[in-house]
Amino acid sequence: MLDAQPQSATASFPSKLCFSALALQLTRKSTEILCILLHVYLNRETCSAQAHTPVTCSVSQQTLPPLVLLSVACGDDTVNSLQILKDCWRLYQDTVKEAKRKYFSKIFSSNSHNPRVLFKSIDSVLNAPQSGCLEASHKLSNDFMCFFIEKVATTRALISSTESDPSVLIPCSAVFNQFEPVSLSYLEDVVGHLRPSGSPNDPVPPQFFKEIFPSIGQAVLTVINSSLISGVVPANFKHAVVQPLLKKPALDHTVLANYRRISKLSFMSKILEKIVHCQLMDFLNENGILEVFQSGFKNFHSTESALLKVFNDILLTCDSGNHVVLVLLDLTAAFDTVDHNILLSRLHHLAGIRGTALKWFRSYLCDRTFSVNFLGYESSSATFQSGVPQGSILGPLLFSLYLQPLGTILRRHGISFHCYADDCQIYLPLKQKEAFSIKPLLACLEDIKSWMSLNFLRCNSSKTEVILFGPSGPCEPPAIDLGPLAEYFKSVVTNLGFKMDSDFKLDSQIRATVKSSFYHLRRLAKIRPILSRPHLETVIHAFISCRLDYCNALYCGVSQHLLSRLQLVQNSAARLLTKTRKREHITPILASLHWLPVYHRVHFKILMFVFKCLNGLAPTYLSELLHPYSPPRSLRSADKLLLEVPRSKRKLRGDRAFSIAAPNLWNNLPQHIREAPSLSTFKTHLKTHFYSLA
The missing domain is CATH 3.30.70 (Alpha-Beta Plaits)
Structure with a gap:
């Protein structure tokens, strides 16, 4: 009965929203109305929740205050009073630990793929020493705003102009005139896949926005399609809230230059940008307009694929x-100094964007504003005179076209x-x-x-x-x-x-990886008591496994001595997770955890790239390095999905190149693994194969 009223309040909201959605179609201030609706809805639901589920001190109700019992025990020298104190104190500690465990377990579960949140949470548990913090005020926020403006202006002023343009531009023959309106089901899919990150000025938190989307979806659809059809981006979609972040903990916190600008845009603006990004990328990919050797923020591309190509060429x-x-x-500040007129010219000539679509991008770039929010104090607003929006979905794509x-x-x-x-x-x-x-x-x-x-x-x-x-x-x-x-x-x-x-040993990289991994392992060991085993494993993968696996395809051919140092890190992580003593044999432990040893993880990563290359799931520049094996005459091996292995002269150079090492590893796989119908099936069979070799 307690939750009956909130449910009815929630149920009545869509019916009221239907009338509001009609109003959205009849006014130009659709985004403002939507924000008001969300504010009203949030306030009403908050009041309902507080009325029916008020905040209670459950921990205090479960345990009497130990200090009160301590005073009783001090006045009473009986053993019974002392035992009551001990029992109460133990119960109090256990209750607090359990509350901590539940709190952080929820954080770690929902942010398993967000290392920044995990690191911040661990810092809060360990009470990591802070390097100090400026005293927040409106004046300081305005100082930050002025500093960021002057930094960009100074950078542009230092650029000496030139009259000659060494580039030769080839106009794009394809044309992209307008964006297509989207359906409600498509919009729902976009919202569902977006990461719940937004601006502090959002009317509701992004996660809550996603949860109530079935109720407000039609209103959001009206706003999005109106922008796509008219070529006008709502003004409040173009405001960013900048939060200064110290670049490194050891830096002087009083120097404004030591802070990095973190821009946060509204969640609604990201929905619009995602839809535009998808339609634009389809056009660019279909017409082969994008630079082949630009790997930033593209599907199937990564820093590892870029380094694998460069490393291959050099070897x-x-x-x-x-x-x-x-x-x-x-x-220097590349995203901030982009000239809007030049960018629009690039979109017109190099990308073939015309008509309403070009009008939309002009509206998107012009009259953008930002304010600085430092520890809750917000500055006045200022206008961006140049640059592509940081923290946006379209920013990286626009910069690559620039x-x-x-x-x-x-x-x-x-x-x-x-x-x-x-x-x-x-x-x-x-x-x-x-x-x-x-x-x-x-x-x-x-x-x-x-x-x-x-x-x-x-x-x-x-x-x-x-x-x-x-x-x-x-x-x-x-x-x-x-x-x-x-x-x-x-x-x-x-x-x-x-x-x-310069010698391709990669000892500096491995040394840095080992050092940072053991640093995080020591920190994780301190919080192990408040984490369940599944959550501890999640955190270990976020902080340790990702470091061991970063660009590990480049470790092919590295000496076993160096790989053994990485293996020591993995062994230590496994012992921390399973509470295994140092003298116990590690191989069965890794097998029970289904963790591949480091040596096999290197080959696993390379073979994953090979499968992706052969199935259109990898960058073109990697796929072109692999060629199917064609025997000079008809042989049974022609049907075994083998790859041609180029010849090399030096074991420590050519044999380590992806175009040579990858076919060698691929051809040595059992045929049923090479013939896997999907990536997930291939991954499963490949892991099983390496487990049998470990």
């Missing part, structure tokens, strides 16, 4: 007896490259017969610099890194003249979070 070049120079470029001409410059100079968002990798073979000349690379970098200046982009020289690779052993600058690039030379560089060394 094959070194296997042929040549050297390779790799230049890593980083752009960078599109960069590929034409690099290809004209014969330079190999790969990009991941604003991180650019440029590499060139250095041949002995050409005296290891880097002149083509220097000429290309000059053209890139000119193009960036023309497009209000600036290379961050402090983060530019150069490394040399050789056919045998590490390569140093004295052996090859790098000219003006010598000042950026390093023997170990960090490429998309992965440390690459």
Whole structure:
């Protein structure tokens, strides 16, 4: 009977919303009305919940305050009073621990794929020392706002203009004129798959929005389709709430430059952006408009696939007896300095976006505003004069289209490259017969610099890194003249979070992985008492397994000594989870957990890439590295789904390249695994196969 009234209140809401939905179609302020409806609904439901389920101190009711019993025991020297105190204190502690366990179990269950939330939760349990915090105020929030504006303005002011454009633009023959309205069922599917993240100014939390969507779906559909048809983005969809976040805990918290700008957009705006993104991506993919060697924020693409391609090219070049120079470029505030007029021109000429669709993007980019919210204090609003929205769904795609001409410059100079968002990798073979000349690379970098200046982009020289690779052993600058690039030379560089060394040993990467993994294992050991085993395993996968698996396809051919260090991390994680003593044999424990050893995890990852390449689930640049085996004459092996294995000269170079190592591993699999009809089936059979080998 207690919950009867809230249910009736909820049930009556859709009927009232039907009338409101009709009003939405008759007014231009549809988004404002929807926000008001959500506010009213939330307030009424909150009041109903508080009236029928008021907050109670259940823990206090279950246990008498121990301090009260302590005073009783001190005044009474009987053993009975002391025992009551002990029992009460034990019950109190057990109740608090159970409440803690339930609270954090719920957090860990709902955020198993969100390491940031998990890390923050663990910090709250361990009471991690804070480096300090600024005293929040409206003035400080306004100071942050001014700082972020001045930072972008200063960056653009430092860019020296140039009159010549080294890029050659090829107009797009395909045309995209307008977005198609969506159905309610499609919209419901989009909302259901969106991550529940929004803005602090959202009328209701995103998760609650998703739960009540069946009641408000028709109203949301009206707002979305009105924007798609008219080519106008509602003004409140274009406001971002910026929350400053200290880049590293050890940095000085009083220096505003040490804070990173975290932009949060409304959940409704993300729904609209997701629909636009899907329709635009379908058009771009169908017409082959996107840059092939841009792996940022694309389906089937990742940092690992990008590094696998670059690593493969470098290893094959070194296997042929040549050297390779790799230049890593980083752009300063790249997303913030994008010029809106240039971007709209790119969308028009390079992507073929015209008509209402181009009008929509113009509305999307213009008159965007933001305010800074620091610890609950919000600044006044300011306007974005440039840049693509950070924290948005469309931002990365628009930025990749903005960078599109960069590929034409690099290809004209014969330079190999790969990009991941604003991180650019440029590499060139250095041949002995050409005296290891880097002149083509220097000429290309000059053209890139000119193009960036023309497009209000600036290379961050402090983060530019150069490394040399050789056919045998590490390569140093004295052996090859790098000219003006010598000042950026390093023997170990960090490429998309992965440390690459000039000798391909990868010991620096493995050392860093082991260090960070054991740090997190020590922290997890402290909170093990308040976590159930399933939740502890979830956290271990989020903090340890993901580190062991990050770009582990590149570990192919690495020495067993280095892999054993990673295996030690996995063994320690398994012992922590199962409470196993150090002297007990680890192999049965890993088998009981269904954890593949590190060595087999490397081969497992490579073979997963192979299956995806053969079934259209991987980037084109990886699929093109694999070729079906075609025997010179009719043989039974022609029907076994084998791959051609290219020849190599050096075991520590060519044999480690994906295009050689992957076919070798694939051809050694049992035929029934190679013939798996789906990815899930292949994954299951492959795991079973490796378990039998472990």
